[in-house]
Every structure is written in structure tokens, then in C-alpha cells.
Amino acid sequence: MNREEEMKRVLVISGCFLLFLFAFYLSFSSADAVSDSEKANPLVLAFIPQENPEKLIGDINVITDYLQKEMGMPVKGFVTQDHAAAVEALRNGDADISFMGGLPYVLAHNLIGAEVILSELYRGSPTYRGRIFVRRESGIKKLEDLRGKSIAFADPISESGYIYPLDVFVQAGLLKPTDDPQKFFGAVYFAGGYQQAIQAVANGLVDAAGSSQFADLLLTPSQLEKVTWIAESKPIPSHLICVRKNLDEQRKQAFKKAMLKLNTPEYRHLLRHVYSPDGYIEADHEDYESVEEMARQYGFLNK
Numbered sequence: 001m002n003r004e005e006e007m008k009r010v011l012v013i014s015g016c017f018l019l020f021l022f023a024f025y026l027s028f029s030s031a032d033a034v035s036d037s038e039k040a041n042p043l044v045l046a047f048i049p050q051e052n053p054e055k056l057i058g059d060i061n062v063i064t065d066y067l068q069k070e071m072g073m074p075v076k077g078f079v080t081q082d083h084a085a086a087v088e089a090l091r092n093g094d095a096d097i098s099f100m101g102g103l104p105y106v107l108a109h110n111l112i113g114a115e116v117i118l119s120e121l122y123r124g125s126p127t128y129r130g131r132i133f134v135r136r137e138s139g140i141k142k143l144e145d146l147r148g149k150s151i152a153f154a155d156p157i158s159e160s161g162y163i164y165p166l167d168v169f170v171q172a173g174l175l176k177p178t179d180d181p182q183k184f185f186g187a188v189y190f191a192g193g194y195q196q197a198i199q200a201v202a203n204g205l206v207d208a209a210g211s212s213q214f215a216d217l218l219l220t221p222s223q224l225e226k227v228t229w230i231a232e233s234k235p236i237p238s239h240l241i242c243v244r245k246n247l248d249e250q251r252k253q254a255f256k257k258a259m260l261k262l263n264t265p266e267y268r269h270l271l272r273h274v275y276s277p278d279g280y281i282e283a284d285h286e287d288y289e290s291v292e293e294m295a296r297q298y299g300f301l302n303k
Helices: 003-010 014-028 053-071 083-092 102-112 159-171 194-202 249-263 268-273 285-297
Strands: 043-047 075-079 097-100 115-121 130-135 150-153 187-190 208-212 227-232 240-243 279-282
Touching: 043 053, 043 083, 053 075, 053 249, 053 268, 083 097, 083 102, 097 102, 102 115, 102 159, 102 240, 102 285, 115 249, 115 285, 130 159, 130 194, 150 159, 150 194, 159 194, 159 208, 159 285, 194 208, 194 227, 240 249, 249 268, 249 279
Parallel strands: 043 075, 043 097, 150 187, 150 208
Antiparallel strands: 097 240, 115 240, 115 279, 130 208, 130 227
């Protein structure tokens, strides 16, 4: 199998993005909030596939077992296909609560009334950055060197896995927010997650990846030796936990209390089963207004 065929096998070609985005908006155009009387029992959690979904399944079993015992109610979880599917799960009542990034959250907030309740801390900070990763031996030293080259982003509905890394090229004057990225790049792909995007670089399938600054933690030691980064984005509010509109207040508060308990020494070891943050802090929509503005700038929301 040649390089081009393998690339097509593991990545989704970005030419589908506009159709995908249109379908995404269309699915919410007439959505009604799920009423309290329609909510499912048990409490259902949605997890985005920012790393290997097979690992996530094991993590979900651990964290839902903890939550069931702590909250005194049944709790289940599942891995969504992508970021947009996590929003859809909240919309149609397949999930009560979702772990997701800032961009899918602001879409969910504007389209279906989702509410952020907690934000992650990484390295002691409530913000992080998107980075542009390349192979060390590629000779690519600056953004201009990627003209006509291939790049893999994590997901088209992702802040650190798409719009913030893309904004790096806009801030450098190489693209405009309204430009098709392929005006600068030779090929643009969406890999399906942080890990998949940066592995595509490490394995020589693409010339660059736009992904979270922490994506390199998802590489094996041998892969990590092959990868470096050449630019990073402005700060991004961290990933978060949000709830669907009209979720029972008692359930919401019980869940929040149980998740904040993970910050204590006795339970900190469980954090590695929820994407390995340093901990959680309470959050509200104002914390994500900068992401909302980026979403409007790049056409995900009306201005």
C-alpha cells in the first residue's frame, strides 16, 4: 500500500467538511430541548475520542463505577464517533452530560442550550494551546515551509484540533479566516482525534499536524523522538464538562460534587481515567466567550 492509499485509509479527506458542517447545522435547526420527564435513567455520559477509543472504554468503566458509588445512582458512559456526535447526543437525549472541548460546547450552548459546569486544569492552568507539529528530520522550520504540504487536523469541530491551529496561519498572514485551507496547503485531512493526527506525522503520512499542545503525550517514546513543533496558538480555555438543557438539578449537583471530589488526594488517581487533567474547577459560559468569538470569526456561528 503506497503513502497516498494508506493516508486515505486512516484519515477523512477534508473535502467532506462543508457537507459535514451543513448537515451538522441542519440537524439542530428544529431541535427541541429534552424535557425532564424524558430523561433516561441511568445518568448517561458522552466522551469524545481525543485518544484511542479502546483505551477510553476501559477508562469509562472505571469512572462510571466510581460515580455510581459516589452518587448512589446508575451511571453509564459511551465514546462518541466525533465531537459533533457528542453535541448530537445531548440534543436528542442519548447523553445527559458530555466531556468535550470549547468549540463543540459553544455550538451546543447556542444551538441547544447546553450548560458548562466544570473545566479541566492542566499543568495547573485553565488554558492550553494548539500547536503545529512536524517531523524533526523534515527540514520544516517555519510555517511558510508548509506551503503546498499536507496537514492533518484532529477534528473539524475542535478548537485545539482545528480552528486555533488554523488561526496560527491566519495570524502569520498566510491565510484569511474565510479562506479554504487548501489555498495554502497541498492537502488537508481530519484524522479523528489528537492522537491520530500527531501519529500521522510521526508515521510519515502527512507533513504536519494541528493538534493540542498535549498531543505528544499520546505518542510512544519512539514516535516522540521523531516529532517536534514549530508554532503554537493563542491560549484556549481548557476542555470541559457540560450538561444538556433541563437536566435535573439534583443530578447535576450530585455529579458536580462527585467530580470535584477527584481533586482530593484520596481520589486523584482516578483523574487518569478522565483524560488525565490535574483536576477540575467550576466554570460558566463567560469562561468560553473567547472560543465563541473564534467560532463566529471562522463561520461556525452567525456573527
